[in-house]
Structure formats: C-alpha cells, structure tokens
Amino acid sequence: MQVDIGNALAAVADPGVAEAGLEELDDRVGAAHERIVAGRDQGSFGYAALNLPTETDPAAVREAVEPVADAEAVLTVGIGGSALGAATLSAGLGPAPVDHRVLDNVDPVHVRATLADLPLADTAVHVVSRSGTTAETLANFLVVRAAMNDAGVDWTERTVVTTGTAGPLRSLAETHGLPVLSTPEAVPGRFSVLSSVGLVPAAIHGHDIEALLAGAAEAAAGLSGSLLDCPAYAYGGVAYALDQRGAGINVMLPYTERLEPFAEWFAQLWAESLGKNGGGQTPVRALGATDQHSQLQLYRAGPRDKLVTLLRPRERPDRPIPDADIEPLAYLGGTTLGDLLDAEFEATEASLAAAGRPNVRIEIDRLDARGLGDLLFNMEAACILAGELYGVETFTQPAVEWGKRAARGLLGGGEFPEADAVADKHRLLVD
Amino acid sequence: MQVDIGNALAAVADPGVAEAGLEELDDRVGAAHERIVAGRDQGSFGYAALNLPTETDPAAVREAVEPVADAEAVLTVGIGGSALGAATLSAGLGPAPVDHRVLDNVDPVHVRATLADLPLADTAVHVVSRSGTTAETLANFLVVRAAMNDAGVDWTERTVVTTGTAGPLRSLAETHGLPVLSTPEAVPGRFSVLSSVGLVPAAIHGHDIEALLAGAAEAAAGLSGSLLDCPAYAYGGVAYALDQRGAGINVMLPYTERLEPFAEWFAQLWAESLGKNGGGQTPVRALGATDQHSQLQLYRAGPRDKLVTLLRPRERPDRPIPDADIEPLAYLGGTTLGDLLDAEFEATEASLAAAGRPNVRIEIDRLDARGLGDLLFNMEAACILAGELYGVETFTQPAVEWGKRAARGLLGGGEFPEADAVADKHRLLVD
Numbered sequence: 001m002q003v004d005i006g007n008a009l010a011a012v013a014d015p016g017v018a019e020a021g022l023e024e025l026d027d028r029v030g031a032a033h034e035r036i037v038a039g040r041d042q043g044s045f046g047y048a049a050l051n052l053p054t055e056t057d058p059a060a061v062r063e064a065v066e067p068v069a070d071a072e073a074v075l076t077v078g079i080g081g082s083a084l085g086a087a088t089l090s091a092g093l094g095p096a097p098v099d100h101r102v103l104d105n106v107d108p109v110h111v112r113a114t115l116a117d118l119p120l121a122d123t124a125v126h127v128v129s130r131s132g133t134t135a136e137t138l139a140n141f142l143v144v145r146a147a148m149n150d151a152g153v154d155w156t157e158r159t160v161v162t163t164g165t166a167g168p169l170r171s172l173a174e175t176h177g178l179p180v181l182s183t184p185e186a187v188p189g190r191f192s193v194l195s196s197v198g199l200v201p202a203a204i205h206g207h208d209i210e211a212l213l214a215g216a217a218e219a220a221a222g223l224s225g226s227l228l229d230c231p232a233y234a235y236g237g238v239a240y241a242l243d244q245r246g247a248g249i250n251v252m253l254p255y256t257e258r259l260e261p262f263a264e265w266f267a268q269l270w271a272e273s274l275g276k277n278g279g280g281q282t283p284v285r286a287l288g289a290t291d292q293h294s295q296l297q298l299y300r301a302g303p304r305d306k307l308v309t310l311l312r313p314r315e316r317p318d319r320p321i322p323d324a325d326i327e328p329l330a331y332l333g334g335t336t337l338g339d340l341l342d343a344e345f346e347a348t349e350a351s352l353a354a355a356g357r358p359n360v361r362i363e364i365d366r367l368d369a370r371g372l373g374d375l376l377f378n379m380e381a382a383c384i385l386a387g388e389l390y391g392v393e394t395f396t397q398p399a400v401e402w403g404k405r406a407a408r409g410l411l412g413g414g415e416f417p418e419a420d421a422v423a424d425k426h427r428l429l430v431d
Numbered sequence: 432m433q434v435d436i437g438n439a440l441a442a443v444a445d446p447g448v449a450e451a452g453l454e455e456l457d458d459r460v461g462a463a464h465e466r467i468v469a470g471r472d473q474g475s476f477g478y479a480a481l482n483l484p485t486e487t488d489p490a491a492v493r494e495a496v497e498p499v500a501d502a503e504a505v506l507t508v509g510i511g512g513s514a515l516g517a518a519t520l521s522a523g524l525g526p527a528p529v530d531h532r533v534l535d536n537v538d539p540v541h542v543r544a545t546l547a548d549l550p551l552a553d554t555a556v557h558v559v560s561r562s563g564t565t566a567e568t569l570a571n572f573l574v575v576r577a578a579m580n581d582a583g584v585d586w587t588e589r590t591v592v593t594t595g596t597a598g599p600l601r602s603l604a605e606t607h608g609l610p611v612l613s614t615p616e617a618v619p620g621r622f623s624v625l626s627s628v629g630l631v632p633a634a635i636h637g638h639d640i641e642a643l644l645a646g647a648a649e650a651a652a653g654l655s656g657s658l659l660d661c662p663a664y665a666y667g668g669v670a671y672a673l674d675q676r677g678a679g680i681n682v683m684l685p686y687t688e689r690l691e692p693f694a695e696w697f698a699q700l701w702a703e704s705l706g707k708n709g710g711g712q713t714p715v716r717a718l719g720a721t722d723q724h725s726q727l728q729l730y731r732a733g734p735r736d737k738l739v740t741l742l743r744p745r746e747r748p749d750r751p752i753p754d755a756d757i758e759p760l761a762y763l764g765g766t767t768l769g770d771l772l773d774a775e776f777e778a779t780e781a782s783l784a785a786a787g788r789p790n791v792r793i794e795i796d797r798l799d800a801r802g803l804g805d806l807l808f809n810m811e812a813a814c815i816l817a818g819e820l821y822g823v824e825t826f827t828q829p830a831v832e833w834g835k836r837a838a839r840g841l842l843g844g845g846e847f848p849e850a851d852a853v854a855d856k857h858r859l860l861v862d
Contacts, residue, residue: 001862002860002861002862003860003861003862004858004859004860004861005859005861006856006857006858006859006860007856007857009857009859011857012857079720079721079724080721080724080725081724083721084725094540095544104721104724105688105718105719105720105721105772106720106768106771106772106775107686107687107688107689107768107772108747108748108749108750108767108768108769108772109525109687109688109689109747109748110687110688110689111750111768112748112750113526132757133759133760135760135763135771136720136724136771136775138755138757138760138763139752139760139763139768139771140768142752142753142755142757142760142763143750143752143753143768145753146753168757168758168759168760169757171757172756172757190725227861228861229861230861231861231862234861248679248734248736249680249713255538256538256540256541257536257538257540257541258538258540258541264725267725267726268724268725268726271725271726271728271729271733272725272726272728272729274729274733275726275728275729275730275732275733276728276732276733277732278732278733278734278735279733279734280729280733280734282680282713282715282729282733282734282736282737284713284715285716287536288536289510289536289537289567290510290511290514290535290536292831292834293510293511293512293535293567293699293831294511294515294621294695294698294699294702294703295698295699295702295703295706296830296831296834297702297703297706297707297828297829297830297831298702298703298705298706298711298713299706300830300831300833301706301707301708301709301829301830302702302705302706302707302709302710302711302713303679303709303710303711303713304709305679305713306713316539316540317539317540317543318539319539319542319543319574321570321573321574322573322574322576322577324569324573325603326563326569326573326599326600326602326603327599328564328599329564329566329569329570329573329599331839331842331843331844331845332566332569332570332573332842332844335842335843336539337537337538337539337542337570337571337574338539339842340537340566340567340570340838340842341536341537341538341539343837343838343841343842344537344567344834344838346837346838346841346853346856347834347835347837347838347841347849347850347853348834349853349856350834350837350849350852350853350856351833351834351837351849353852353856353857354833354849354852355830355833397728398728398732399727399728399731399732399786400723400724400727400728400731402731402782402785402786403723403727403731403775403778403779403781403782404778406774406777406778406781406782407771407774407775407777407778408762410774410777410778411762411763411766411770411771411774412762412766413762413763414762418778418781418782418785419778421781421784421785422777422778422780422781425437425438425777425780425781425784426437426438426440426442426443426784427435427437428435428436428437428440429433429434429435429437430433430434430435430436430658430659430660430661430662430665431432431433431434431662
C-alpha cells in the first residue's frame with residue numbers, strides 16, 4: 001500500500017497539517033508504535049489482531065469447510081464485525097462461481113427474499129457470533145434452520161459455525177456435530193477479517209486465502225516507528241491530525257465497485273474504534289466515480305470538515321470504449337473505461353485540492369488476494385495508531401450496550417430499566 | 432408521512448431546538464413557504480419539481496416502454512440523479528419478476544460483470560442523460576450497444592431514451608427511431624424521480640406508477656405554511672436548525688433493506704442541494720438494525736455533531752422466529768423478526784435520546800407505491816425548504832464543473848487549464 005499525504009498538508013489544504021506539525025506528530029507516532037509493538041508481543045486485547053496474518057491457520061479453515069466445499073452458494077449469518085469482513089473479501093476478491101449472501105439484518109422481507117432466492121440444498125451456511133447470543137444472528141439462524149427443515153434439507157450437513165470457546169452456539173455445534181472454528185482470542189469482531197470469521201466464505205469460494213494472509217503479513221513486517229516510512233501510520237496519523245484541525249468527517253472513496261463493501265468495513269473499524277469520549281471522525285462510505293455526481297458538490301463547496309480518502313488499485317482489467325457516432329463524445333473514442341475512471345480519480349483529487357480541501361491518496365498494486373490483505377492489514381494498523389493518538393480504548397464499544405438492554409427488555413427478555421425509558425419518549429408529532 | 436421531532440428538542444437533546452427557537456423558525460418557514468408556492472405557480476427552475484406528481488403523464492411512460500414490455504431485465508444507464516431515483520423505486524417497490532440493474536459507474540470490471548450477467552436479447556436498456564453528453568453515461572452506453580451487437584441483438588429494439596429536448600442523445604434517438612421521453616423542464620436530475628427519469632424501469636416492472644404519483648400528489652396537497660402541521664417542513668426545518676446548532680451531519684437510518692437505495696437518493700438530494708457557500712449538512716447513508724453493530728457507538732458517544740433520522744414503515748410483512756433450543760435466546764420464541772426489528776428501532780431511538788443526541792422519527796404507513804410517493808415528495812419538499820432557510824441556490828451544483836473540465840482535458844477532449852493542475856499535484860509519498 002502506498003499513501004500520498006501531499007494534499008493533506010497546509011501548503012495545499014485548510015484544514016491541513018503544517019510541516020512542523022508533521023514532525024511533532026511523528027514523535028507521537030514513534031511513542032505509539034512502541035505501545036503497539038508491546039501490545040502485539042504480549043498478545044494484549046485488540047493489539048493481538050495485528051498478529052492474525054501469521055497466527056491464522058488457513059489449513060484449519062479449509063478443513064472445516066471441507067464438508068460444504070461443493071456448495072453453490074454461501075450464506076453468512078452474522079452482524080457487524082461478524083459479517084462485514086466476509087462481505088469485503090467476497091467482493092474484493094471478485095466474482096466466484098459460488099454466490100455469497102449475507103444475512104446481517106432482521107428485516108423479515110429481506111430474510112424471506114434471500115431464502116427464496118437460495119438453492120438451500122446446495123447452500124453452505126456460516127453462522128458467526130463470538131458470544132453465541134447475538135439476538136439478530138441467532139434469530140436469523142433459527143429462521144434459516146427452519147427453512148432448511150421445511151425444504152427437506154438436513155441443516156446439520158450444511159452449517160459451519162465460528163464462535164467463542166464457550167456459549168450457546170458452541171454447545172449447539174457440539175450437540176449436532178457441526179464443524180466449528182473459534183473466533184480469535186483477544187480480537188474484537190471488527191478486527192477479525194483475517195481469521196476464520198472472514199475467511200470461511202472465501203475458502204468455500206476457492207479464493208487464495210494463503211495469499212491474502214501473505215499480503216497482510218508483508219504489511220505487518222513493514223510497520224515502523226515513523227509515519228514517513230510507514231503507510232499505515234501515515235494514514236492514521238494524518239487522519240487524526242486533520243480531525244484535530246476540524247476535519248471531523250472521513251470520506252472513504254474507492255474508485256472500484258469491488259471495494260464498496262470495503263468502505264463499509266472501514267466505516268465500522270473507524271466509527272466503533274474511535275467514536276468515543278465525544279470525539280472520533282465520522283466515516284462516510286462513498287464510491288467513485290459515481291458519487292462525483294452526488295456528493296462532490298458538498299465535498300468541494302460545503303463545510304471544511306472533511307478528509308476525502310481516494311483509493312484505487314494501480315492496475316486493473318480494462319475495457320475499450322467503442323468509437324462514437326456521437327460528435328461531442330468523439331474524444332472518448334480510442335480510450336477505455338479504465339482511462340475514464342483514472343481521469344476522474346485524478347480530476348476529483350485535483351478539484352478538491354484546488355478548493356483547498358484535504359485529501360489523501362491510497363493505492364494498492366492490484367486488487368487481488370495479496371493486495372487486499374495488504375490494504376486490510378494497513379487500515380487496521382492505521383486505526384490502532386489513531387486510537388493511540390486519540391488516547392481512547394480502541395477495542396471496546398461500550399455505548400451500544402444501552403440499546404441492547406432496551407431491546408431485550410422490550411422483547412420480554414428480562415427486566416431492564418432501559419426498556420422503560422423507551423415508553424417515556426418525548427413526542428412532538430407532525431402529520 | 433408522519434414526523435416526530437420530540438427528540439430534537441432542547442428538552443431532550445444537545446444540540447436541540449428550544450421551544451422559543453421553534454416558534455422563531457416557524458415564522459421563517461411561513462415566509463419560505465410563500466416563496467415555494469410562488470416558485471411552483473410560476474414553474475420556476477427547481478420549484479417545478481413539486482409539480483411533477485400532477486404533471487407527469489404515466490400513460491406516456493407506459494407507451495414509451497411498450498416495445499420492451501416483454502423484457503426479463505432492465506438496465507438503467509445513467510449517473511447521479513439519472514440513476515438513483517430509478518434504483519430507489521425498484522428497491523422500494525419490492526421484488527419484481529424483472530431484474531433491474533444500474534450502470535452508474537465506469538468501473539470496467541463492474542461493467543463487464545453486469546453485461547455478462549444479463550440476458551441481452553431480453554434486456555430493456557434505459558439511457559438517461561439530460562444534456563446527452565454525460566461522459567460516464569455515454570461511454571457506458573457505447574459499451575452496452577457494442578455488447579448487444581456482438582451478441583447479435585438489435586440494440587435499437589431494446590433501447591428507450593430519456594433526455595432533453597435537444598442534444599446528441601436526442602439526435603441519436605431520432606436517427607434510430609428509438610422511443611424517447613423528455614427529462615422534465617426546469618427540474619434538476621436529483622429532483623426528477625417522479626418523472627420518466629425514475630418511472631421507466633418501474634413501468635417495465637409492472638409497478639403501480641399511478642399510485643406512486645397519487646401518493647406524491649397527496650403529499651403535495653398537504654404542504655402548508657407551518658412546520659407544526661407539515662411533516663416535510665418539520666423535517667427540513669428541524670434539520671436546518673440542528674445544523675445551525677452544530678449537527679453538521681445527518682444520518683439517514685431506514686429500518687428496512689428496501690429503503691437502502693432511498694438513503695443514497697436522499698444523500699444526493701441533501702448534499703448537492705445544500706452543500707454550498709461553506710455550509711450544508713453532510714448526509715450519511717446507514718441501515719438499521721445492521722449499523723447498530725457498526726456505527727451506533729460513534730453516534731452515541733462520538734462528537735455531538737449529528738442528527739440521526741430513523742425511518743420505518745409502520746406495517747410490513749413479517750416472519751415468525753421459530754422456538755429456540757438455545758436457552759439464553761428462549762425469549763425470542765413466539766416473537767417475529769419484525770418484532771425484533773421494531774424493538775431495535777425503538778431501543779436505538781431511546782438510546783440516542785438517553786445520551787442527549789438529537790434524532791427524528793419518520794414513519795410511513797407502509798412501503799407500497801403510495802407510501803413511497805409520499806416519502807419521496809416530502810423529502811424533496813423538506814430539502815427545498817431547508818435550501819430557503821440556508822439561503823442557497825438549492826437547484827444548482829456549480830462546484831462539480833471544475834473536475835469535469837479537468838477529466839475532459841486529461842482525456843484529450845480539449846484544452847482546459849484544470850487538466851494542467853492535475854499534473855502539478857503536491858506529493859508526499861509514503862510506501
């Protein structure tokens with residue numbers, strides 16, 4: 001991964017980081033790197049994620065999916081960090097002969113449509129929940145299991161489980177003799193893409209999960225104590241510094257449809273890790289070139305509260321644009337869709353810079369297993385570095401507990417004062 | 432559409448709107464409404480969008496698509512406002528026997544995959560560009576046309592065009608005798624969903640476009656001069672007032688997968704209309720309940736810079752959750768996925784309020800053609816009202832021109848100084 005922070009400097013952008021600010025920041029990056037190294041060495045909670053590229057055993061994943069290796073479709077049942085990594089890998093690694101669907105919501109209409117669409121007898125189901133008690137995931141799994149029963153399919157032959165070392169999903173897997181993998185120790189869901197949590201569907205798809213881990217391992221070996229020679233820290237450090245200077249929004253703008261789910265994965269990583277103590281950048285998921293025709297007006301002429309992160313693979317398969325019999329479009333003849341997309345990428349980057357809007361360019365060589373492993377690892381490291389600079393507990397998400405208790409109380413799952421607060425809603429209805 | 436602004440008041444939230452502030456705001460809403468009424472009466476640029484529910488002729492749309500009424504798939508070729516409305520209608524109106532794809536990007540990998548996936552001989556192509564010169568749209572159309580030729584399909588029998596009254600796409604349609612519809616007069620693309628721009632695929636799908644327009648017309652009849660009895664203005668007014676008080680981000684959080692494209696449509700409407708003169712809320716596209724496990728930590732515990740808009744249909748088809756043999760989940764037995772989703776909706780809303788985070792609830796009766804027409808019209812009116820309060824030119828998007836000229840220059844489409852600026856990029860590479 002290569003990062004170009006030129007357009008984030010005060011010489012170009014406002015807000016921007018002055019040269020002096022960059023040096024000062026780099027001292028802090030060096031100190032943060034020491035803490036990160038210590039955390040990795042000790043396998044401390046969260047930091048342990050950075051060890052996954054070498055600690056994950058792809059052979060164990062391949063063995064667990066062996067009974068469903070003939071599947072025509074894979075259905076991931078999980079939510080948040082138990083779903084976004086797998087979706088990111090499937091899209092990023094490109095079309096596979098095997099269809100991949102994700103049930104990461106409890107919308108009855110969507111669940112019904114998904115099940116109606118899948119060849120249940122030839123579908124592999126991957127259920128993912130560390131605790132084994134995630135309400136949405138377990139509810140969906142109960143529905144999927146019943147649908148398989150109704151279709152005369154033995155769900156125990158189609159299901160692979162990834163869960164913690166104890167809990168109801170572990171018990172269920174043991175009762176029914178299901179292949180079961182463990183969520184990685186000391187790694188929060190949003191940092192678990194490079195474990196069985198993310199790799200199971202990719203393995204069923206026949207993707208090169210070894211190359212993915214190798215790309216990540218190479219990135220891991222490249223972490224160093226200065227943002228000036230460590231792309232992950234350059235990105236995390238500059239994003240943090242820009243936030244301190246008013247860029248409270250971080251737009252993730254990949255110029256390839258296959259990285260659209262990556263932008264969602266990044267949004268969870270960034271929001272849940274850094275959104276604490278009244279601070280943290282708000283990630284915005286976008287897509288180039290499409291959003292030039294939707295969001296660019298705001299990015300260029302709206303508030304100076306944004307870092308725009310432009311992301312692309314340097315090489316990609318291409319497609320020529322046929323010669324046009326449409327006169328004003330004659331200039332497109334002889335070019336390719338890729339030329340057009342690259343021109344738009346560079347034009348958008350320059351147009352933001354010309355308006356003094358900070359932006360960062362991230363490039364990977366190409367969007368293959370190695371390149372994607374490189375990207376995912378580096379963004380995790382960027383996030384962990386940023387968490388050190390913010391001084392937050394990067395690896396927890398305490399603010400979501402209130403709502404979980406309220407929902408559980410509303411459904412009759414126990415007495416929770418939070419559920420009573422729901423009934424006390426302050427209303428001012430307009431209709 | 433019903434709007435509940437109770438959780439946006441200062442009694443609950445910070446930032447929040449005090450009762451006194453609401454009265455003061457309502458005076459400005461009354462004055463803005465006068466201007467909006469005058470703009471509609473005169474059919475002025477932009478305001479004319481509010482007349483589409485009664486001015487669009489669904490019979491003309493049905494007639495234009497008659498030659499492709501047998502299609503098994505519809506492919507919209509357009510970008511921004513020429514694509515998002517159609518995608519919103521297809522998803523919002525639910526699964527149709529006819530597949531709907533959108534080419535709104537020039538990613539060669541995605542274009543190739545889309546074409547490989549479609550039954551070209553049985554696909555209806557809807558090309559949409561007001562100017563008839565949009566580079567991405569025309570490039571994609573040239574590629575689609577060539578792919579049809581290669582497959583031995585007569586593209587002139589499969590293509591419907593929507594464009595302005597003059598321009599290269601109009602000429603092309605006339606040369607080849609294609610069915611051609613006109614983009615509505617004086618209506619920018621992002622406000623054109625209730626015209627042929629949005630309705631063509633829905634008509635081919637067999638959706639009830641008359642009911643959609645009727646729902647919108649009913650909403651149009653309900654516009655009034657006070658935000659206290661006009662849901663559209665309540666939403667637009669409160670969003671504006673919260674932005675003035677520090678909520679520079681507007682999270683659109685529908686609790687149904689079928690409204691996910693609606694959130695994208697809303698994001699264009701809001702960003703391109705209001706993102707001007709250094710102001711305007713940044714829209715964030717989200718999805719409930721999924722993003723509770725990804726973004727809620729940030730929304731509750733991050734910066735106090737967000738309005739969260741929770742949106743749901745009041746009724747929807749449901750699916751029971753089967754009884755569980757998983758002890759800690761026993762409380763889910765006898766409930767439904769819809770119960771769970773509603774509990775999460777209310778719990779999330781209350782959890783934001785408990786943390787003093789402003790939020791607004793929007794409900795429609797149900798997600799059918801009438802309900803969707805109601806919602807779309809009201810959000811357009813909300814946006815126009817907000818534009819009046821901000822005092823911006825709601826209907827233009829001048830900031831995107833710089834990048835268009837730069838891209839054109841880069842591709843050899845003429846001499847543009849903006850293209851030279853691209854070469855002068857300030858670089859600071861880290862790899």
